[in-house]
Amino acid sequence: MKLGVFDSGIGGEAVAVSLREYFPSAKVVTVNDRGNVPYGNKSPAQVRRLTELAIQPLLDGSCDMIVLACNTATAFAIEQLRAKYPTQKFIGLEPMIKPAAELTRTGIVAVCATPGTLTSTRYARLVQRYGSSLHIITPDCSQWAYWIENNQLNQEHIAVTVNEVCEKGADIIVLGCTHYHWIKELIIELAAGRAQVLEPSEAIGRRIELLLQLR
Template identity: 35%
Template structure:
């Protein structure tokens, strides 16, 4: 069922930080006539190091803010938040569509030639019951090697995309997948496509890398329906707006994006600072 959006309504997108911009980029291509609001919970990143209870509570607070701002559909552009919070979000707002982000086990099963699949994820996603259920439901007799990757999101959030330290982390986390002989690997965090060349180099050219952000954006576009109206993009962060704006310019080349500060503790989520 498609939504019948009014011109003033929005699609809300959130992530623990900058990873969800990979999904936002796809949404802007698919829905050029839609109002979009992205919230980067940078002050609380990375979610992969948080407890499931903390992630769930934070997600509920963010969703409440996005809905108050006009969201009629929310994209949880974070694998970790999807794993630990999407059921709570759907229970709290049962009539509002939530689009989650999960590793594409089914496409990986279809793509693998030798039956061995690697999955690179945050620690919280790697140990989540939802991921385990996803693997059990779709992997069948295929072997899925799940590798948690602490520290990678921190380096990406810092804009540290080409350092020796990040390369060393990527090499370390890819080693078990190479040892297992996987021929297909899933990037199980929306941050990870931002350094896709590093993963590919560490895994080797014969390993097929799969991403999920395009499928997530297409699902949201299908639910939203027609892309008509006056487009706009609002970007908010619970962290430092100037730092996020610098990251967007440096990494994505988005040089004209205003970034607003948002704090859940402030009255009605009012914005304290714009840069």
């Protein structure tokens, strides 16, 4: 089995690590677009164009599945890609609103994501379908992907952000950008037991199994 993983930057590598653990016999190939990272502040048209260009090596490489390990690329490009390449299977990543709604006790959830993801139609539909009963906090994480990509992490800003959402009653923090997977342990530490941190690495593996009928 061959799996292709795309992200605008290094976030896809975190997803690839998880997939290699989940499918130890699979070949997992990654591509990125670090020359244009981050995607979160770009227009939908820009994201669609850049994503399609960047994944050409995966489209040409006979992948059983291509994972768009980028919430912004999923939000703006996956429907177009599925229509244009109907024989290729794609999986996208979206903020885990449904699991958050099932797990929260306070009804207050923080979604850490890029501006592009948060303003997308797909995100709005996701919230309408699964999060209509939630109070969703969307803190300003617009610089996080850049900091992580360039190894310039502003831990003070992240600490303030995590503390603020916890003080507002959020007991679930959803990581809606794969760049943030690299700082999951830091966010867990900063939350200090006040909130559970969700990201979709394990869910991606289960979804691939289902779509490829591996079990």
